[in-house]
Amino acid sequence: MAFSKDKIRNFCIIAHIDHGKSTLADRILERTGTVEARLLKPQMLDSMDLERERGITIKLNAVSLTYKAKNGETYLFNLIDTPGHVDFSYEVSRSLSACEGALLVVDATQGVEAQTLANVYLAVEADLMVIPVINKIDLPSADINACKKEIEERIGIGCADACLVSAKTGQGVDGVLEKIVELVPPPSGKDEDPLRALVFDSHYDSYRGVVANIRVKDGKVKEGDTIYLMESKKSYLVTEVGVRTPDEVRTGELGVGEVGYLAASIKDIHDLFPGETITLDANRAKEPLPGFRKVSPMVYSGLYPSDSKDYENLKEALEKLSLNDASLSFTPENSKALGFGFRCGFLGLLHMDVIQERLEREYGLDLILTAPSVVYLVHLTDGTSKYISNPSDLPDPSKVSKIEEPYVRASLMTPKEYVGAVMELCEKRRGIYQDLVYFDDYRQEVKYLLPLSEIIYSFFDRLKSSTKGYASLDYEFDGYRESDLAKMDILLNGDTIDALSSIVYRPDAYRRGLKTVSKLKEIIPRQLFEVPVQAAINGKVIARADIKAVRKDVLAKCYGGDISRKKKLLEKQKEGKKRMKAVGSVEVPQEAFMSVLSSEEE
């Protein structure tokens, strides 16, 4: 069924984690009859099990639904999902540009969070009509008036007619649907202009190649058209076009304002990054749609199979995952300690966790990950410079003139009583103070420039624990700055273990070294001989701990009934041993390779 432009509403939902975005989406699908209630799985749009389990959205999704409004007219709604994590802010900006409106979901018991704010700013920047939706009004601790006041004062959006809902019970959801009809502007593009379609997500399908989620801004696209990708500069023949309801329905074409999917036998997902503009090869648009950015990984980690026989399996699994994930990068690398593996780039630690879990769960691999590292810019004395993402690649200090590291602009929103704690944390993490913005009587926004390396690990947990969970964080890449950095090596039994090297802030090296060796002492089980664990910078030992030799490990009593029990216990120990990696003569458990991050001030 074709809809005229004025009956189309494209919108997304912006919310902080746990504020109820997915539940509201579920209710909308249910109310519009898109998905029968009995088929509705909680968090329908989160298609991966992992997404459902963790309550986060990783892959974007879009669904087309029809809604018969109170005015008697039937509307086509395109609900475009947005990821809800700081690792994925570029993806958020792409999905926002596919919309004309946004539902801003705020938890009535929590109020506005920094992450929400960051996304609202993105929405406002993209000229979206923002409709405030106050959720969880059924909870006893809901404070609707305070929440409205916050939205008005902090975001500057009027809340006189904010929708009041409980996505859980469905209360107020019909009101939201009416507001979408009434307030979200219909799409504006021109039918007769050359095609410009925005790719806001893509995934790989072994039959059709890369399938793109697109929003047609101008013109139209149909099967049989030859399209041209304006960023990748490549042409393809369109094989399939349709919409998702959420099941795919092949429509053969998509016109102005419509949202759907497109397949064109594209083999490589890297040709179709989010933000790409699709036009017609024969009638190319003059300008691509604005806002494209090539996403580059922020953190790198070495991924190694526990069992070196799994190298090929790991390679295959990474290839498969990267078919679907253009932001995952990997190149082979070799470690003396861990053998053959890959240096993988991720958008952030959540992304890394997700990939690790998928490799282990979906591909049955047993992995060792080295501590994540940022990308350093190393200037050499010969005038050249290079980027390194593996600390053990840092050249000899005599050849290095200076090292720069990536900094981010971080915005931390906190209730005012924790401002001191937040600033203290930022100072400890080598932050450079930028600004303190007063929002209202309750909350303030603290702005710092922070080295990315200081926030990729444990910063967020630390922030939460020092603010009773109230503070939130948003950040974006700022640039490279020179720092006093050095490579810290770890020696086990006298041998340098390359996979345990890290780049540290020199004035903090002694404390880091001490922390790391004592953590390793705790994690590495006692061996048959005493194992010294040392941290060294430029060959000079700065910290040491000794793992004493094991003395006794035997069950005292073993008679008739004890024998079967003991056998089971030994089998468990055997399993545990499989998760150890023999590094030289020392058996090291997998988690040891992350321990160089244990810089926590405890």
Place this chain on the structure above:
Amino acid sequence: MKGYYREDYADRYLAVLFNEIASYGKGPYKTIYVGGGTPSVLNLRQTKTLLDVLAPMLEKGGEFTFEGNPESIDEEKAHFYAAYGVNRVSLGVESFSPRLLKLMGRHHTGDDVFKAVSALRKAGIDNLNLDIIYGLPGETMEELQSDIKTLLSFKVPHLSSYSLTVSPHTSFYNKGYEEPSGDASAAFYEELLSTLRQAGYQRYEVSNFAWPGFESRHNLVYWQDLPYVGVGIGAAGYLGGRHYQNTKSLTSYLSHGPEPVYEEEPSLQDKLEYYFLTNLRLAKGFALGDFATRFGFSFLDRYKEKYPKLVEEGLLEVGENGRVSCTDRGIMLLDRVLVALY
């Protein structure tokens, strides 16, 4: 037979037990061991009915052991045991320290041990074992040394010593007591080992010491991975290559009998694991010939990737006598040896 003693329950229990014993045939058995708690709590009449059933099942020259608490054995009971052919008694001494005995809730004293040993010897039962526990909460090396000294003064042919283990749902566990650390336990054990060796005992199994020729023949069956019948509540047995265990519920045992649960048919790997787990507890280990007869292949071939490392690490020995055994250090680190072989 753990828990509180009630005469009427004991009678009903014995009736079920006798049925169970009968179900395995008449024997004869090379060894009989009445233990797994404190069978010495039975009164004389009950002990007599039990011995009436068991005594005829012992092979001529067989080993017949009774386990008991020191305070529950007097001259009358000792004579009675001897009259029925009981030729070995194992006493749960645990410690001689009044403080540690109180901690364990044991009601005997060092004097009770002395009386029990005298009574048994008077009755002609010289083959005695005394058990002690080390690594008790707050136990010092001096306390252990004193215990060992007293233990040695009895000059019995067999001694067992166990590092304290604390299992869930026991009173020690509920009181929050902890097992000694590996290092503390090792220190106690090393003290025991060297003192007992000096006194002429051989450590023939991880926790068992004996004069040559006085090893427990019954317990050697467990450690040589040989079959045995286990009867009574919670008893474990090993027949036809399969381990089984009886119900642990008294109510169930009394009303439905032992209801033994057999483990699944063991795979070759299971059988190997059992073989090592038991045999390597023994100082003498196992004979390559015995291994080959049992499994139909050579240990040295099948484990050629694994055993040399253990030998190199000083944990295992492959002797010229054709035996594979743990070194002293290997016995201390037996779990490690086993996991490496598994």
